[in-house]
Amino acid sequence: MTWDWSAVGDFMPHFWDGLLVTLQALVLGSLISFALGLVWALLMRTPTRWVRWPVGVVTEFIRNTPLLVQLFFLFYVLPEWNITFSAMTTGVVAIGLHYSTYTMQVYRAGIEGVPAGQWEAATALNLPLTRTWTAVILPQAIRRVVPALGNYVISMLKDTPLLMAITVLDMLGEARLFSQQNFQFTEPLTVIGVAFILISYPASLLMRALERRLVR
Amino acid sequence: MSADTPLTEDSAANPAVDGSELIRFDKVTKRFGDNTVLDDLDFSVASGKHVTLIGPSGSGKTTILRLLMTLLKPDEGTIKVGGDYLTHEEKNGKLVPAGEKHIREVRKNIGMVFQQFNLFPNMKVLRNITEAPVTVLGMSKDAAEERARELLDMVGLAEHIDKYPSQLSGGQQQRVAIARALAMRPQVLLLDEVTSALDPELVVGVLDVLRDIARSTDITMLCVTHEMSFARDISDQVLMFDSGRVLESGPPEKIFGDPEHDRTREFLGAVL
Numbered sequence: 001m002t003w004d005w006s007a008v009g010d011f012m013p014h015f016w017d018g019l020l021v022t023l024q025a026l027v028l029g030s031l032i033s034f035a036l037g038l039v040w041a042l043l044m045r046t047p048t049r050w051v052r053w054p055v056g057v058v059t060e061f062i063r064n065t066p067l068l069v070q071l072f073f074l075f076y077v078l079p080e081w082n083i084t085f086s087a088m089t090t091g092v093v094a095i096g097l098h099y100s101t102y103t104m105q106v107y108r109a110g111i112e113g114v115p116a117g118q119w120e121a122a123t124a125l126n127l128p129l130t131r132t133w134t135a136v137i138l139p140q141a142i143r144r145v146v147p148a149l150g151n152y153v154i155s156m157l158k159d160t161p162l163l164m165a166i167t168v169l170d171m172l173g174e175a176r177l178f179s180q181q182n183f184q185f186t187e188p189l190t191v192i193g194v195a196f197i198l199i200s201y202p203a204s205l206l207m208r209a210l211e212r213r214l215v216r
Numbered sequence: 217m218s219a220d221t222p223l224t225e226d227s228a229a230n231p232a233v234d235g236s237e238l239i240r241f242d243k244v245t246k247r248f249g250d251n252t253v254l255d256d257l258d259f260s261v262a263s264g265k266h267v268t269l270i271g272p273s274g275s276g277k278t279t280i281l282r283l284l285m286t287l288l289k290p291d292e293g294t295i296k297v298g299g300d301y302l303t304h305e306e307k308n309g310k311l312v313p314a315g316e317k318h319i320r321e322v323r324k325n326i327g328m329v330f331q332q333f334n335l336f337p338n339m340k341v342l343r344n345i346t347e348a349p350v351t352v353l354g355m356s357k358d359a360a361e362e363r364a365r366e367l368l369d370m371v372g373l374a375e376h377i378d379k380y381p382s383q384l385s386g387g388q389q390q391r392v393a394i395a396r397a398l399a400m401r402p403q404v405l406l407l408d409e410v411t412s413a414l415d416p417e418l419v420v421g422v423l424d425v426l427r428d429i430a431r432s433t434d435i436t437m438l439c440v441t442h443e444m445s446f447a448r449d450i451s452d453q454v455l456m457f458d459s460g461r462v463l464e465s466g467p468p469e470k471i472f473g474d475p476e477h478d479r480t481r482e483f484l485g486a487v488l
Binding site for chain 1: 285286287320323324326327328330332334335336337338339347348351352396397400
């Protein structure tokens with residue numbers, strides 16, 4: 001095995017394309033998982049069992065089946081019911097949905113961590129329920145869980161290569177395509193491996209710093 | 217705060233401030249599991265009075281305040297505030313459990329200060345005080361802020377208006393909490409062991425503020441405390457509780473000086 005710098009050079013334009021796709025999937029997937037996870041967490045706190053029960057079953061199901069299976073299902077089965085999205089859209093939705101079932105648990109812990117006295121003070125001041133949530137409870141709950149959410153973003157980054165399975169050309173997709181066309185595997189795979197570390201390690205340091213700042 | 221700036225501006229127009237009955241507990245029972253905390257309790261408080269509840273821990277004093285603040289619901293009996301049922305409402309001549317709208321309406325008259333302050337840590341001092349007047353009473357932001365400044369001035373914390381609660385001492389936080397409760401202009405102020413969580417040297421400042429309020433306003437105060445000298449100072453009436461009932465009640469001179477029951481004497485002997 002020899003290392004060929006010219007292969008690295010040839011791969012780089014494809015690498016940038018792949019990096020862009022990976023980061024897009026990561027950012028959009030994160031946003032979906034943050035928003036949807038909060039919705040699940042709030043629905044699980046409604047007094048009616050008829051809301052909590054279905055939400056509980058669906059999210060439990062999604063959390064306990066592999067992301068790859070969900071990707072295939074959304075990409076290959078939905079079109080049979082004439083529901084079609086681009087591969088990228090499908091991928092982003094699947095990742096966001098899958099991870100929302102984890103972020104909902106993070107939010108739940110954050111919400112339960114807000115002391116009962118905060119609810120009581122809000123009642124004593126006669127704040128309406130929605131205002132109590134938006135002005136008192138959620139700002140405190142979310143502040144506590146930012147680091148935990150961040151850790152799921154790093155996890156999600158490492159799951160983005162699964163998108164290759166539904167034809168999305170993320171970093172790994174680009175590397176594989178390049179390798180098969182040029183019979184050079186070492187260089188492109190090494191480049192994207194280094195790229196993953198360069199993104200995720202500083203991100204985890206950032207999360208640790210945030211944790212020190214926010215969780216008191 | 218001087219006596220010519222009353223905290224309850226609209227109190228002149230309020231018929232309840234003439235010493236008539238403002239709070240009435242009627243056969244109220246509250247249980248926690250097998251433990252009956254309040255047992256068929258009857259008592260009333262006249263408007264403008266300062267009433268102190270004393271008694272051994274577990275005798276139901278704090279439960280009374282929490283029932284009044286609607287943090288708890290009675291198992292039996294009714295509570296009236298200003299002539300309105302607190303947790304019930306009358307529909308077609310029948311008494312039914314109150315809806316949220318009715319409870320919110322009656323709750324407007326009541327404010328509470330907690331043992332653990334319970335300031336909102338995500339808001340600065342100013343917004344802790346203005347949040348509810350703006351969002352609940354619909355005050356303008358400017359008016360609410362002006363009022364907050366007055367109240368902070370009164371509790372001696374004007375210079376801390378832009379700080380977060382975590383930057384203040386326990387005593388300062390509690391004085392902010394008092395200002396926050398008063399900002400809603402309640403008719404009744406509930407004080408739940410407000411100095412129990414404080415270091416001894418910080419207690420005085422909080423009690424001074426409360427004495428000031430008791431003297432200069434016509435707000436009705438219901439106070440659970442272990443500070444007997446403070447109770448003697450501000451109270452018009454002292455209620456001695458034991459096992460979920462009022463054992464005896466009367467003016468402070470009577471209860472502290474010449475109580476009727478040995479049980480009261482014992483209790484006072486233990487805390488004084």
